[in-house]
Amino acid sequence: MLNPQVKRSDVPAQRTGERTPTVIADGVDIVYRVVGSGTGRGSATSALSRIIGRGKRPGVREVHAVKGVTFTAYRGEAIGLIGTNGSGKSTLLRAVAGLLPCENGRIYTDGQPSLMGVNAALMDDLTGERNVTLGCLAMGMSREQVRERYDEIVDFSGVNDKGDFISLPMRTYSSGMKARLRFSIGAAKDHDVLLIDEALATGDARFQKRSEARIRELRAKAGTVFLVSHSNKSIRDTCDRVLWLEKGELRMDGPTEQVLQEYERFTSR
């Protein structure tokens, strides 16, 4: 569900030259507020200082996760988000999906972006089969569309390659099988803007190839794909443009090879 605090609106339909913008981030700041974080003092002291009103908002710590990020994404682009741990990649992705409010700035999107992460909510106690149906319905597909795409989704995931696993509860799956099924469900729909968080890092080599091919297909259908990954190989194989975040700031935005070379120099230091 969209957070009502998120400042969003549709991108105007007009084209910018030959290219159509799908996501515009304009000076975006995102701040987490952690309530109840320790102050280093005992809780009785914190409570007392709260009562007598000294200091501002005791026990609330602010984490400025994304700082003044600006970029425009266009239809047909596959954009990699890279950066060292904690640099703000997932936060930015969740903000584009409308799941986090912007402290400052705005995010404009064309249509509703779909976040396809390894944490997508599938239920362990339900069979793979039920999860495919529920997952597809949750993405807004009709029962008819689910029936049409069902076999394709199961085949794509490969969970039935070693027996009839699709009729077993998902708790019997390996973590790779779960991740593959999640990806397959998410990829069954043609998204305008597809946001992927690390999904490619989980499958085996064969599955990664298939997912990369599917991402290329989605791009060919005029969508925009964002991929957060720690695998430079996945980024090289999938993306034509890369945004590099460091400590919440956009450090570089450019063609994949150019940005990755700089990033590799930075991380090998």
Ligand SMILES: Nc1ncnc2c1ncn2[C@@H]1O[C@H](COP(=O)(O)OP(=O)(O)OP(=O)(O)O)[C@@H](O)[C@H]1O
């Ligand atoms: N729910 C949260 N509450 C408070 N702080 C958070 C929360 N989620 C992330 N952060 C902080 O925000 C910053 C950015 O985190 P984020 O997960 O976006 O980074 P990342 O680049 O995706 O990291 P990684 O590569 O390790 O997955 C970090 O300092 C992190 O500790």
